[in-house]
Amino acid sequence: xxxxxxxxxxxxxxxxxxxxxxxxxxxxxxxxxxxxxxxxxxxxxxxxxxxxxxxxxxxxxxxxxxxxxxxxxxxxxxxxxxxxxxxxxxxxxxxxxxxxxxxxxxxxxxxxxxxxxxxxxxxxxxxxxxxxxxxxxxxxxxxxxxxxxxxxxxxxxxxxxxxxxxxxxxxxxxxxxxxxxxxxxxxxxxxxxxxxxxxxxxxxxxx
Amino acid sequence: xxxxxxxxxxxxxxxxxxxxxxxxxxxxxxxxxxxxxxxxxxxxxxxxxxxxxxxxxxxxxxxxxxxxxxxxxxxxxxxxxxxxxxxxxxxxxxxxxxxxxxxxxxxxxxxxxxxxxxxxxxxxxxxxxxxxxxxxxxxxxxxxxxxxxxxxxxxxxxxxxxxxxxxxxxxxxxxxxxxxxxxxxxxxxxxxxxxxxxxxxxxxxxx
Amino acid sequence: xxxxxxxxxxxxxxxxxxxxxxxxxxxxxxxxxxxxxxxxxxxxxxxxxxxxxxxxxxxxxxxxxxxxxxxxxxxxxxxxxxxxxxxxxxxxxxxxxxxxxxxxxxxxxxxxxxxxxxxxxxxxxxxxxxxxxxxxxxxxxxxxxxxxxxxxxxxxxxxxxxxxxxxxxxxxxxxxxxxxxxxxxxxxxxxxxxxxxxxxxxxxxxx
Numbered sequence: 001x002x003x004x005x006x007x008x009x010x011x012x013x014x015x016x017x018x019x020x021x022x023x024x025x026x027x028x029x030x031x032x033x034x035x036x037x038x039x040x041x042x043x044x045x046x047x048x049x050x051x052x053x054x055x056x057x058x059x060x061x062x063x064x065x066x067x068x069x070x071x072x073x074x075x076x077x078x079x080x081x082x083x084x085x086x087x088x089x090x091x092x093x094x095x096x097x098x099x100x101x102x103x104x105x106x107x108x109x110x111x112x113x114x115x116x117x118x119x120x121x122x123x124x125x126x127x128x129x130x131x132x133x134x135x136x137x138x139x140x141x142x143x144x145x146x147x148x149x150x151x152x153x154x155x156x157x158x159x160x161x162x163x164x165x166x167x168x169x170x171x172x173x174x175x176x177x178x179x180x181x182x183x184x185x186x187x188x189x190x191x192x193x194x195x196x197x198x199x200x201x202x203x204x205x206x207x
Numbered sequence: 208x209x210x211x212x213x214x215x216x217x218x219x220x221x222x223x224x225x226x227x228x229x230x231x232x233x234x235x236x237x238x239x240x241x242x243x244x245x246x247x248x249x250x251x252x253x254x255x256x257x258x259x260x261x262x263x264x265x266x267x268x269x270x271x272x273x274x275x276x277x278x279x280x281x282x283x284x285x286x287x288x289x290x291x292x293x294x295x296x297x298x299x300x301x302x303x304x305x306x307x308x309x310x311x312x313x314x315x316x317x318x319x320x321x322x323x324x325x326x327x328x329x330x331x332x333x334x335x336x337x338x339x340x341x342x343x344x345x346x347x348x349x350x351x352x353x354x355x356x357x358x359x360x361x362x363x364x365x366x367x368x369x370x371x372x373x374x375x376x377x378x379x380x381x382x383x384x385x386x387x388x389x390x391x392x393x394x395x396x397x398x399x400x401x402x403x404x405x406x407x408x409x410x411x412x413x414x
Numbered sequence: 415x416x417x418x419x420x421x422x423x424x425x426x427x428x429x430x431x432x433x434x435x436x437x438x439x440x441x442x443x444x445x446x447x448x449x450x451x452x453x454x455x456x457x458x459x460x461x462x463x464x465x466x467x468x469x470x471x472x473x474x475x476x477x478x479x480x481x482x483x484x485x486x487x488x489x490x491x492x493x494x495x496x497x498x499x500x501x502x503x504x505x506x507x508x509x510x511x512x513x514x515x516x517x518x519x520x521x522x523x524x525x526x527x528x529x530x531x532x533x534x535x536x537x538x539x540x541x542x543x544x545x546x547x548x549x550x551x552x553x554x555x556x557x558x559x560x561x562x563x564x565x566x567x568x569x570x571x572x573x574x575x576x577x578x579x580x581x582x583x584x585x586x587x588x589x590x591x592x593x594x595x596x597x598x599x600x601x602x603x604x605x606x607x608x609x610x611x612x613x614x615x616x617x618x619x620x621x
Contacts, residue, residue, distance in 0.1 A: 023407030030357040032405050045257070050459070052468035054259035062323040076405040116476040138345075138552075150444040198446050198490040200437030230614030237564040239612050252464070261466030269530040283612040345552075 003103060003174065008067065010096030011040035013089060014129055015068040016082055019075035021137045029073060035136055036072025037065060043129035047104050047121055051111060090189060091182075098181035101126040101153045102174060105160050115161055122157035123150060148188035151195060156181035210310060210381065215274065217303030218247035220296060221336055222275040223289055226282035228344045236280060242343055243279025244272060250336035254311050254328055258318060297396060305388035308333040308360045309381060312367050322368055329364035330357060355395035358402060363388035417517060417588065422481065424510030425454035427503060428543055429482040430496055433489035435551045443487060449550055450486025451479060457543035461518050461535055465525060504603060512595035515540040515567045516588060519574050529575055536571035537564060562602035565609060570595035 018039025022032045041058050048056045058065040075082060082089070104125025108118030127150050156177050163173040187193065225246030229239040248265050255263045265272040282289060289296070311332025315325030334357050363384050370380040394400065432453025436446045455472050462470045472479040489496060496503070518539025522532030541564045570591050577587040601607065 019405070020407060023405040026404055026406050028402035028404040030402055049256060049463060050470060051473065052259075052466075052470075056257060056259075059258065059320065059324055062321045065327065066323065076403075079405075079407055113473065114476045116480065117473055120479065135342075135549075195442035195444055196490075197440055197442040198433070198437040198493075199440050200434060200493055226612070227614060230612040233611055233613050235609035235611040237609055256463060259466075263464060263466075266465060266527065266531055269528045272534065273530065283610075286612075286614055342549075 002171075003099060006095065006099045006178075007103065008064075009092065010099045011064060011068055012071045013092035014040040014096055015071035016075045017089065017093065018129075018133045019072040020079065020082065021133050021139070022072070023076065023079060025137050029076070032076055033069040033072045035133055036075070037068040038136060039129045039133040040068040040071075041065065041129070042132040043100055043125045043127065044104070046128045046132070047107065047124045050124065051107065051113070051121065053107060053111065091186070094182050094185035094189070095178070097126050097149065097153060097185060098156050098178050100129075101156045101181065102160055102177055105157045109161075109164075118161060119154060119157040122160070123153045126150070126153035126156075146194070148185070148193045148195065152181055152185045152188060155184060209378075210306060213302065213306045213385075214310065215271075216299065217306045218271060218275055219278045220299035221247040221303055222278035223282045224296065224300065225336075225340045226279040227286060227289065228340050228346070229279070230283065230286060232344050236283070239283055240276040240279045242340055243282070244275040245343060246336045246340040247275040247278075248272065248336070249339040250307055250332045250334065251311070253335045253339070254314065254331045257331065258314065258320070258328060260314060260318065298393070301389050301392035301396070302385070304333050304356065304360060304392060305363050305385050307336075308363045308388065309367055309384055312364045316368075316371075325368060326361060326364040329367070330360045333357070333360035333363075353401070355392070355400045355402060359388055359392045359395060362391060416585075417513060420509065420513045420592075421517065422478075423506065424513045425478060425482055426485045427506035428510055429454040429485035430489045431503065431507065432543075432547045433486040434493065434496065435547050435553070436486070437490065437493060439551050443490070446490055447483040447486045449547055450489070451482040452550060453543045453547040454482040454485075455479065455543070456546040457514055457539045457541065458518070460542045460546070461521065461538045464538065465521065465527070465535065467521060467525065505600070508596050508599035508603070509592070511540050511563065511567060511599060512570050512592050514543075515570045515595065516574055516591055519571045523575075523578075532575060533568060533571040536574070537567045540564070540567035540570075560608070562599070562607045562609065566595055566599045566602060569598060 015036035018036040019032045021039070022035040025031070027035065037058075041064060044057050048054065101122040103122075105118050105122035107125070108121035113121065130149075159180060160173055160177045163176060164170070168176075222243035225243040226239045228246070229242040232238070234242065244265075248271060251264050255261065308329040310329075312325050312329035314332070315328035320328070337356075366387060367380055367384045370383060371377070375383075429450035432450040433446045435453070436449040439445070441449065455478060458471050462468065515536040517536075519532050519536035521539075522535035527535070544563075573594060574587055574591045577590060578584070582590075
């Protein structure tokens with residue numbers, strides 16, 4: 001219930017960030033709706049396809065897809081206002097990351113998968129929407145360069161599984177994971193925490 | 208039956224446009240066959256994966272894949288001739304768009320899905336082949352910039368569903384949808400009808 | 415058994431080549447693990463999704479995914495050493511191509527698919543990992559330009575099916591296919607065998 005409300009807020013916010021990326025590529029309304037939807041529900045879609053978890057969420061609940069299309073188109077009219085609310089969106093995005101991660105981890109659990117695959121399921125749900133957005137808009141994926149993002153998803157999924165393992169109730173586990181994950185992400189943005197990156201120079205190397 | 212014949216004409220024509228894109232990227236024959244097949248049958252493949260509709264069309268009917276590979280390789284020898292027939296191909300592409308859309312909408316109906324998802328199923332079948340072609344060939348997807356294309360697919364799918372809903376026979380519904388969809392697409396090309404597009408300037412916005 | 419050992423060597427080597435590509439794009443550790451895993455097990459993943467062959471290999475055997483992530487991260491520390499071993503990696507890559515192809519062909523056989531689709535299954539397993547790597551790293555896919563690669567996969571799959579058809583035991587068939595496929599690939603690299611490629615000049619052609 002709590003997750004459902006947060007999920008709808010999350011996909012709306014993510015759809016808006018997707019629409020802004022589409023706008024920077026001068027796409028038409030169809031492109032805006034495509035990128036908005038891919039950003040918001042692409043992570044869950046990739047997860048369900050990888051796990052063979054049918055029907056997909058938006059096929060079962062077409063209203064989710066309708067929300068992301070609508071949020072995308074509204075963004076074309078509200079772009080200036082949205083950009084001014086940058087701080088709000090960074091918070092919504094942080095919240096969305098943790099919500100999506102928890103939902104994805106739950107899908108893995110409900111299918112009886114190995115804990116490692118449950119974490120991957122949460123991670124894919126949390127970060128693949130943004131990856132798809134950057135792939136369609138032909139940008140180098142931000143998640144591979146920026147402040148800790150995928151790592152937060154992994155930590156949140158591990159924490160969630162560990163708390164459940166210790167017998168804590170699902171509700172309490174969910175709330176703790178939301179708070180810790182959100183706080184970590186905001187701290188990562190604030191203090192510019194990054195993973196080490198791997199630089200390799202010029203030479204053609206193996207290929 | 209009518210749809211089967213039109214489908215084979217459609218995938219052949221689309222495979223040829225895919226092969227031409229591969230040629231502009233100097234790909235080898237394997238690349239040509241890959242892009243030709245992705246363009247022609249990629250839309251139906253993405254649809255079936257999203258809907259969990261197995262086995263895929265070309266796995267059940269390998270001859271469709273053989274046709275697209277062959278059409279791709281033939282195009283390498285016939286390119287100059289094909290480019291001169293530009294007008295024919297624009298017509299075949301318009302026809303293919305509507306045929307693919309109707310087939311996709313039918314798949315949704317046969318699975319008992321919500322009408323909105325049936326329209327999405329038709330849309331994905333109609334336009335994702337071209338999206339895949341442009342993604343592999345690293346072009347900004349044309350469908351997101353050009354004259355009405357995805358919109359025609361949506362209109363055709365809605366018309367098809369509406370006519371069936373009003374109790375009109377499948378054959379008559381199919382013929383009417385083909386004529387109206389084809390006419391709309393040709394009009395869109397002729398009069399350069401476009402969706403409004405969304406321009407966003409420089410600033411980094413949310414990311 | 416033989417294939418299992420070779421498979422693990424193959425995914426380790428492919429993960430390392432993927433990690434090097436990620437390094438040339440200055441990705442962080444998450445990106446390195448993503449590209450390493452996509453390169454190593456992406457081909458099998460795409461194959462299983464196309465064929466509806468669930469659960470995916472790495473969902474059933476999470477240790478394969480753990481190996482590719484680990485190999486990716488180790489590569490960031492060992493890059494200079496790995497690049498000096500270029501010759502070894504070209505051999506491992508050739509071996510991996512044939513091993514992946516045989517495994518993919520076997521999946522098709524085990525599902526009772528048409529021989530043409532079994533060959534496609536082997537081909538997808540053999541070459542799509544590299545395609546995914548180049549797509550994520552935004553390079554024009556090497557497999558579409560370089561010395562014979564996909565063609566070797568097709569030849570190996572056909573040879574494998576033909577030998578089995580003639581009643582030769584699976585073990586002997588596997589060993590012969592490995593030797594012939596490996597020798598052909600190394601010869602293709604040595605003598606720069608290429609498929610004809612398709613060049614098309616400037617004009618916008620059909621779109």
